[in-house]
Amino acid sequence: MKINYSIFVLVFVLISGLSRAQTNVNWQGLYLGSPDGTNALNGVEVYYTLATCNNNDVILLSMTNHNAYTVKAGWQDFVMSTTNSKLPSTTVQDSVTIPAKATLAGDCANNTIQLVLKLTDFGILKEDYKEFMVSKFDFIIIH
Numbered sequence: 001m002k003i004n005y006s007i008f009v010l011v012f013v014l015i016s017g018l019s020r021a022q023t024n025v026n027w028q029g030l031y032l033g034s035p036d037g038t039n040a041l042n043g044v045e046v047y048y049t050l051a052t053c054n055n056n057d058v059i060l061l062s063m064t065n066h067n068a069y070t071v072k073a074g075w076q077d078f079v080m081s082t083t084n085s086k087l088p089s090t091t092v093q094d095s096v097t098i099p100a101k102a103t104l105a106g107d108c109a110n111n112t113i114q115l116v117l118k119l120t121d122f123g124i125l126k127e128d129y130k131e132f133m134v135s136k137f138d139f140i141i142i143h
Contacts (some may be wrong), residue, residue, distance in 0.1 A: 006068060025049050026043035027062060032137040043067040048132050053116065055124040061115040062105035065098040072097045073139040080120045080131040082102065087122045097142060 027047035029039030037045055047062040059079075063070055074095035078088045094114045098104050106115030119129060 008085050050143040059117040059132045060106040063098055064103040068100050070142040071139040072142055075134040075137040077134050081128050082130045087124055090121045
């Protein structure tokens with residue numbers, strides 16, 4: 001019985017450690033053009049992080065809708081290179097529908113492909129990447 005308890009504790013500690021490792025993402029606030037200079041605009045907050053998924057360097061986006069209604073957010077994304085060049089994506093514009101009081105986040109499983117942006121779509125390598133930015137961020141209310 002003592003051995004089973006020790007194994008249970010060991011498994012619990014390992015699972016706890018793994019779950020913390022997966023949620024320890026270095027999310028950064030994304031400036032949306034809001035007057036207060038934050039990463040929120042009209043109740044929608046946006047974060048991003050640089051990651052590697054399946055040997056591809058990607059930018060993951062996370063969007064939280066604090067409103068009591070569903071919104072469809074749209075934006076044009078681009079990156080700044082280390083030479084301060086603005087590099088637009090090969091995609092014309094991205095958009096995603098965010099339910100009320102919900103968060104959508106890109107991950108390596110590509111559940112929401114609009115929230116997983118490959119650096120190669122900007123024609124840049126990770127070592128030449130400086131910053132991710134968006135322009136024309138806005139949303140419409142979905143009834």
